[in-house]
Structures are given as structure tokens and as C-alpha cells.
Amino acid sequence: MQGQPLIDSLLKKLPLIKEDTNRIKILNWLAFTYKTIDPNEGIRYAQQQLELAKALDRKKAVASAYNVLGLNYQYKSDYPKALEYYHKALMFFADRPDLISSYGNIISNIAFVYQVQGNLDKALEYNFKSLKINKDINDSANIGGDYGNIGILYMNKKDYVKALEYDLMSLNIFEKLNDKDGIARNYGNIGNVYREMKNYSRALEYDTKALELFRRLGDNGGVAINLGNIGTVYFYIALEMDSIKQTGRILPKGTKSFFLAKSIDYLKQSIALSEQIGQLDNIIEFSDNMHEVYLETGNTALALESYKKYILYRDSVYSEENKLEIANLESLRELALKDKQIQIDVLKLEQKRNERIILIIALVLLLVVMGIVVRSLWKQKKYNSELANEKKGHLDRIEKQKTVMGDIAYTHSHEVSGQVATILGLVAVFNADDYTDPDNKVVIDGLAETALKLDSIVKDMIIKENRINS
Numbered sequence: 442m443q444g445q446p447l448i449d450s451l452l453k454k455l456p457l458i459k460e461d462t463n464r465i466k467i468l469n470w471l472a473f474t475y476k477t478i479d480p481n482e483g484i485r486y487a488q489q490q491l492e493l494a495k496a497l498d499r500k501k502a503v504a505s506a507y508n509v510l511g512l513n514y515q516y517k518s519d520y521p522k523a524l525e526y527y528h529k530a531l532m533f534f535a536d537r538p539d540l541i542s543s544y545g546n547i548i549s550n551i552a553f554v555y556q557v558q559g560n561l562d563k564a565l566e567y568n569f570k571s572l573k574i575n576k577d578i579n580d581s582a583n584i585g586g587d588y589g590n591i592g593i594l595y596m597n598k599k600d601y602v603k604a605l606e607y608d609l610m611s612l613n614i615f616e617k618l619n620d621k622d623g624i625a626r627n628y629g630n631i632g633n634v635y636r637e638m639k640n641y642s643r644a645l646e647y648d649t650k651a652l653e654l655f656r657r658l659g660d661n662g663g664v665a666i667n668l669g670n671i672g673t674v675y676f677y678i679a680l681e682m683d684s685i686k687q688t689g690r691i692l693p694k695g696t697k698s699f700f701l702a703k704s705i706d707y708l709k710q711s712i713a714l715s716e717q718i719g720q721l722d723n724i725i726e727f728s729d730n731m732h733e734v735y736l737e738t739g740n741t742a743l744a745l746e747s748y749k750k751y752i753l754y755r756d757s758v759y760s761e762e763n764k765l766e767i768a769n770l771e772s773l774r775e776l777a778l779k780d781k782q783i784q785i786d787v788l789k790l791e792q793k794r795n796e797r798i799i800l801i802i803a804l805v806l807l808l809v810v811m812g813i814v815v816r817s818l819w820k821q822k823k824y825n826s827e828l829a830n831e832k833k834g835h836l837d838r839i840e841k842q843k844t845v846m847g848d849i850a851y852t853h854s855h856e857v858s859g860q861v862a863t864i865l866g867l868v869a870v871f872n873a874d875d876y877t878d879p880d881n882k883v884v885i886d887g888l889a890e891t892a893l894k895l896d897s898i899v900k901d902m903i904i905k906e907n908r909i910n911s
Contacts, residue, residue, distance in 0.1 A: 448475065455468075465499060469505055471486040483513035488506075508547055508550070520758070527551050545580075571583070571587050585611045585614030589623070589630055596637060622663075644674045648671045649671065651663070651667045652668065666720075669730070672706070672708035673704070675703040678693070679697045701737060708727050712727050715727070732744050797876065811861070857895065
């Protein structure tokens with residue numbers, strides 16, 4: 442399931458789930474799915490996820506909640522708040538190689554913030570970083586998302602050939618995954634490229650397919666965007682009808698006034714739905730387009746009203762204050778990452794010191810065991826010498842002692858030597874260059890186990906020796 446059907450299903454399950462990890466997951470799915478449908482609801486469920494994750498001390502879930510909070514604020518066009526939460530999540534994932542896919546997702550989200558701020562080169566840099574990460578771990582869904590994001594950026598840079606290339610690669614991946622949301626988003630992206638290339642028939646074809654699919658998913662955000670895109674295409678057709686006819690290109694049937702009316706209808710629906718779910722970027726873009734449409738129809742009063750709305754929302758989202766806040770957040774993140782790296786380095790030094798202590802203890806233990814073996818052998822050799830000087834009357838006792846001594850010698854030859862060889866072999870494979878090598882733990886454990894076996898063998902030899910003495 443995707444979109445509203447997924448939300449409906451999760452909401453039925455939620456009251457039945459205990460305050461545990463499963464509930465955290467459902468809250469995360471709700472928050473993530475709501476981001477384009479109703480970001481205010483998405484924020485509400487993300488906050489619930491964050492509170493529960495903190496209460497249960499689930500650090501990964503806390504970071505995931507920060508990320509999905511950032512996503513919902515992003516869809517509300519509150520980019521400083523989105524970046525704040527992305528950076529909180531990034532601080533957790535940055536030093537966790539086992540969670541590298543999550544790190545890549547956040548990098549991609551930050552790229553979008555740079556995109557809407559107009560820093561296309563920085564956005565491309567971040568998206569290509571995300572793409573490399575996702576290719577390294579073979580994450581098809583996120584590779585498709587990265588291709589789509591890169592396609593949007595190339596369209597904004599007016600490189601339409603590259604834009605279509607990446608959009609189609611993205612669409613191909615999502616079609617193979619049967620990901621309806623990804624397919625719909627790519628239909629809309631491709632429609633936008635065709636619109637900028639002035640191929641309005643193809644633009645309407647893809648925008649309409651996107652709109653229908655988003656409606657089936659119950660995705661209000663996707664519906665609002667594609668209503669606005671279709672309204673914009675109709676406006677472009679109205680503006681360029683005469684020049685387009687001269688080129689012989691095929692257009693939908695209708696007059697200029699017909700296309701302007703269609704444009705107004707679609708743009709009104711888009712703006713109303715965007716206001717309902719709080720998608721400010723849509724209101725900014727399509728209010729500006731609506732202002733142009735009304736000017737073209739000669740309705741200056743409504744044109745002024747739309748322009749005022751455009752200016753109001755534009756200044757609130759893209760104010761200098763917001764830009765400064767975003768810049769400060771980026772600087773703070775860099776400082777925090779450096780500080781975190783220092784902490785990581787200190788922990789690594791402490792870990793190396795502890796491992797060095799463990800190695801020294803193991804070597805001391807080995808020397809002690811070898812000393813016991815040598816002492817035992819020396820005592821046995823001395824005792825053998827004393828036996829050689831025994832009087833002839835003790836021949837029977839000597840014969841018995843020979844049997845016991847033969848057993849001890851066999852034990853030494855086969856069992857003691859074997860354990861010593863094992864110890865020497867383990868010491869040889871210990872990685873002294875990298876104390877963090879997980880195989881070092883195997884070596885230490887092996888030394889301990891071998892030492893215990895050797896101690897048991899030596900005790901057995903001593904017991905046999907005592908029997909001789911008694």
C-alpha cells in the first residue's frame with residue numbers, strides 16, 4: 442500500500458500496538474506517508490515517534506524521527522526547521538557505517554533545501570554524494586530517487602537532455618519496483634521538462650498521468666502540484682498559440698480564452714489544496730502564475746490579489762532572515778561534526794589502550810603457564826636423577842616409576858607440546874597493527890582456552906608425580 446490507503450490501514454492497527462518498537466515503526470510510516478498528504482499530521486506522528494523512541498532509549502529511532510520531522514517541515518516549506526532536524530539526524534548517522542543508507546537519505550534531503558534556495562551546484566554535489574552511497578549498497582529505490590532529484594536540477598539548469606535522461610532512468614527503476622508514488626513523481630518531472638521544451642502536448646500527457654495516479658494514492662501534495670503544472674501548461678499554450686501554429690506543432694483544440702479559463706480553473710484548485718495542506722512553495726509558484734494569467738485576461742484586480750499573495754508567501758519562505766538561519770545551521774553542523782570526530786578519535790585511543798592492556802595480560806598469562814611447564818619438567822628431570830641412584834633393592838619400585846614416567850613423557854610430548862604450539866600460533870596471527878581488528882578477540886579467547894587446557898594437563902602430571910612420591 443501507498444498514500445491514503447496505507448495511512449488508513451496503519452491508523453486501524455495503531456490502537457492495537459503496545460508502546461514498543463513496532464509502535465515506533467508504525468508512527469514513522471504514518472509520519473513519512475503524511476508528508477505530502479498533510480504535513481501537519483506528519484509532524485504530529487513524528488513527534489509521537491520521537492517521544493516514544495526517547496522513552497525506550499532507541500537511538501536509531503530517535504534519529505529516524507528527526508529525519509521524518511525534517512521531511513514534513515520541508516513539505517511545509519519551513520526550510521530552516523527542516524535543516525535543523527536533518528542536522529540532528531545526520532549527527533547520529535555520520536559515524537554509523539551500518540546505517541549508511543539512512544545517511545545517504547538525509548544528504549539527499551539537504552540537497553533539496555539547497556535546490557529551493559537556488560544553489561543548484563551545491564544541490565547537485567549533495568545528490569551525487571547520495572547517489573554514490575546508494576549505488577555502493579545497491580539500494581534501488583533510493584538510486585531511483587537520486588536520479589529523479591538530479592533530473593530536476595538539470596531541468597532547473599536548463600539542460601533538458603540530461604534532465605530527461607535522469608528522469609527516464611528514475612522512472613524505469615520505479616516501474617520495476619512497482620512503486621506508484623515514484624512513478625507518479627517521475628511522470629510529473631517529465632511533464633515539466635517537456636513544458637520547458639515547449640512540447641505542450643507531451644507535457645499535458647505526463648502531467649495528467651501523474652495527476653490521476655496521485656489521486657488514486659490519495660496524495661494531496663502530488664495532486665496539488667500537478668493541478669498547478671497543468672494550469673501552467675494551459676497558460677503557456679494560450680500565450681504561444683500563434684507562434685506554435687506557425688511551426689505546425691499539434692495542440693489541444695480550443696481558443697486562447699478557452700485555455701486561459703482552463704489555466705485559471707486548474708491553478709485555483711492547486712492553490713486551494715496547497716493552502717489546505719500548508720504547502721507554501723506551491724502557493725508561491727502558482728499564485729505568481731495566476732497573477733500572470735489574470736493579467737493576460739485583463740482582470741487587473743484579481744491579478745493584483747494573486748500577486749499580493751505571491752509576495753506575502755515568498756517573503757515569508759525566502760526571507761533574508763531564513764537564508765541567514767540556514768547558513769548558520771550549516772556552519773553549526775560542520776563544527777558539531779568536527780567536535781564529534783574528536784570525540785570518536787578519543788574513544789578509539791581509549792579502545793586501543795584497553796586492547797593493549799588485554800594483550801599484555803594474555804602474554805603474562807602465557808609466560809606464567811610456560812614457567813609452570815618448565816618448572817615441572819625440571820622437577821621431573823631432577824627426580825629421575827635421584828631414581829637412578831636408588832639402591833638395587835628398589836628395582837620393583839623403579840619399574841613402576843618408569844611406567845608412570847613414560848605416561849608423563851607421552852603427555853608432555855603430545856599434549857603439552859600441542860597446546861604450546863597452539864599458543865604460539867595464536868600469538869603469530871594477533872593483529873598488532875590494528876587493535877580494533879575483530880579477529881583479535883578470537884585470538885585472546887583462544888589463548889585463554891588453551892591456557893586452561895595446559896593448566897589442566899600440568900595438574901594431571903603433578904598428580905601422577907605425587908603418586909610416585911607417595
